[in-house]
Amino acid sequence: VKPVRRDLVERARAGDRSAFAELAAASVGRLFNIAQLMLRDRDVADDAVQETLVQAWRDLRSLQDLDGFDAWLHRVLVRCVYREADRARRHARQVTLLGSTPTHPDASATVADRDALDRGFMRLSPEHRAVLVLHHYLGYSDAEAAQAMSVPLGTIKSRLHRATVALRSALEADARGGEMLAMESAR
Amino acid sequence: MTERDLDRQLAGAFEAWASFAPPANLLARSLERVGQTRQRAAWRLPGAGLRAGATIGRVVVPFWVMLLLAAVLTAALAVAGSGLLRSTVVAEATPMATPTGQARSFSGLSDYQAQLVSDTVGWLGAGPSLYRTVDSGVTWSELQLPESKTPVARTFVDADTAFLAFAGEPWRIAATHDGGLSWTEASLSGTAASASMRFFAMHSASVGEAFLDNGIYRTQDGGRSWSGPIAPQPPKVAFFKLEQPDAHGVLSWSDGKADNKPFDDRLWLSLDGGESWMERSFPTDTASPAGGLKALSAEWMDGSHWLIAVNVETDAASRPIGRTTFYDSTDAGQSWRYVSQLPVNGVDMLSQTDWLGCATSCWSTRDGGATWRQTAGTEVRGASFASVTHAWLVVPCGLPAWRHIAGAEYCDGVVRSRLLETTDGGRTWQPIG
Numbered sequence: 117v118k119p120v121r122r123d124l125v126e127r128a129r130a131g132d133r134s135a136f137a138e139l140a141a142a143s144v145g146r147l148f149n150i151a152q153l154m155l156r157d158r159d160v161a162d163d164a165v166q167e168t169l170v171q172a173w174r175d176l177r178s179l180q181d182l183d184g185f186d187a188w189l190h191r192v193l194v195r196c197v198y199r200e201a202d203r204a205r206r207h208a209r210q211v212t213l214l215g216s217t218p219t220h221p222d223a224s225a226t227v228a229d230r231d232a233l234d235r236g237f238m239r240l241s242p243e244h245r246a247v248l249v250l251h252h253y254l255g256y257s258d259a260e261a262a263q264a265m266s267v268p269l270g271t272i273k274s275r276l277h278r279a280t281v282a283l284r285s286a287l288e289a290d291a292r293g294g295e296m297l298a299m300e301s302a303r
Numbered sequence: 304m305t306e307r308d309l310d311r312q313l314a315g316a317f318e319a320w321a322s323f324a325p326p327a328n329l330l331a332r333s334l335e336r337v338g339q340t341r342q343r344a345a346w347r348l349p350g351a352g353l354r355a356g357a358t359i360g361r362v363v364v365p366f367w368v369m370l371l372l373a374a375v376l377t378a379a380l381a382v383a384g385s386g387l388l389r390s391t392v393v394a395e396a397t398p399m400a401t402p403t404g405q406a407r408s409f410s411g412l413s414d415y416q417a418q419l420v421s422d423t424v425g426w427l428g429a430g431p432s433l434y435r436t437v438d439s440g441v442t443w444s445e446l447q448l449p450e451s452k453t454p455v456a457r458t459f460v461d462a463d464t465a466f467l468a469f470a471g472e473p474w475r476i477a478a479t480h481d482g483g484l485s486w487t488e489a490s491l492s493g494t495a496a497s498a499s500m501r502f503f504a505m506h507s508a509s510v511g512e513a514f515l516d517n518g519i520y521r522t523q524d525g526g527r528s529w530s531g532p533i534a535p536q537p538p539k540v541a542f543f544k545l546e547q548p549d550a551h552g553v554l555s556w557s558d559g560k561a562d563n564k565p566f567d568d569r570l571w572l573s574l575d576g577g578e579s580w581m582e583r584s585f586p587t588d589t590a591s592p593a594g595g596l597k598a599l600s601a602e603w604m605d606g607s608h609w610l611i612a613v614n615v616e617t618d619a620a621s622r623p624i625g626r627t628t629f630y631d632s633t634d635a636g637q638s639w640r641y642v643s644q645l646p647v648n649g650v651d652m653l654s655q656t657d658w659l660g661c662a663t664s665c666w667s668t669r670d671g672g673a674t675w676r677q678t679a680g681t682e683v684r685g686a687s688f689a690s691v692t693h694a695w696l697v698v699p700c701g702l703p704a705w706r707h708i709a710g711a712e713y714c715d716g717v718v719r720s721r722l723l724e725t726t727d728g729g730r731t732w733q734p735i736g
Contacts, residue, residue, distance in 0.1 A: 144333065148325035148329060163499070165325070166333045166336060170333065174343050177343060248313060252310065252314045252317055283309070
């Protein structure tokens, strides 16, 4: 994650909207990618990112560590992702799978593997998806992931373990041709 | 599969799944909402957490006091809100003082919404203020509004008609039909202050829809009253995506399936704000391949003669396509004939024959797609076209991404925004306001 300029954060925290706009412009692509990975739905991810930027602006004065803006922003994003996931669930919307086909050939996985992985990932809870994205996409350590998800270090370790086990179980069930679980019940 | 194999596969999958760019206007929409939001005062929580209470400045507030205050506030809101959960007119039209136009610059504002609705009349909303011009931006009148807070959404229909949506419990929508001299205000029943608005579109001076978390609200009397909410759930749909109603008020659902299966090319249309739905099929041919993700980006209907613009987002394998294909039908959408195609994501249909769309450049036609003219060499997202030649564009000069569009000519020396006008379809732009 490219560090954002400290002076921009300071100006934005002091109420400078143009400084915040520059911060937002530099972050929106990354935020959307993370939200899309966690939610697997472009529309819901769009909502989550909007809400993240609005809440970040609203609460920016509470940020103490100017150099920790990115980590703080990710924490706000994770909260918003949870909320949007919950809202989407209440509205009984199913998750879209837009953009789930790899754009570049990947030697480590066939398309079939990727599809199976996608299906398995979709069955995980938002919390499990979030911890996997933080760990495997952002490369967060356990401590960083714990901070982003606002949970104790021990919780993050067990959550990561359970998410991995759940994903592995889903993949094995898929490989056995087991019956597809409805996403709502899996959540 | 070993744990390392799984980790490697997962990392590879994440890279692939995250390779799609965010929606083009996500940043602009977010910043518009940011522009309507005030920063909160800093609350410094002591290390022991909430149990120890919070400090506001030098005053320490014990946690039990915070709980008590929250309970009292909740009770007060419940009592105050109990009589408001009906969709009724809450304020009658009240003539305001006739505003006086004057030259005005908006370049010091960071976020505002400007829309040209005719060759001379335009509206401009900035925070809690609303301005109107009748001479294409030479002079502006500031209008008196029924509420002092910043609206969540604004919709400008024509020279006389505008709507403002205010969040609250319940939400309220104010309407003017005389250019802002007087306003009526009505509430949306059952809406919570924390609700979010997915779209708010008026497609005539009297008919329009507001889509909030709990469903679609509709007015057919110019905003004097709103019915709803209608839960938007057409039958037999496994996956769906509700599109914002187009200029003629047609709600559409692009319909498909989950689990990476190809989409099934069904199209659901509602002409009555979601009360009833017509099932049709998207046209499928080489320009609009079967099984891809499609959305209706614009339509024009006259009895059984329909024209539609289909935004083809992906093919059946979810590979991005990004083009718009035009079709017409003489049997109300039962069968389709290919008309034309543009390499853009979505278009505006200003009339039966005048259409325009922008991607990396802008294109327009005045003969129903028979011939196309490239009207601007660069993308002009967010422009409001009153005709295929006359438009306004708000350029947020504070954002580096926009500088290549506006260039030094318009943005140098301007800290925040610049309102531009084109009268040649986007080839040249002049700053106004």
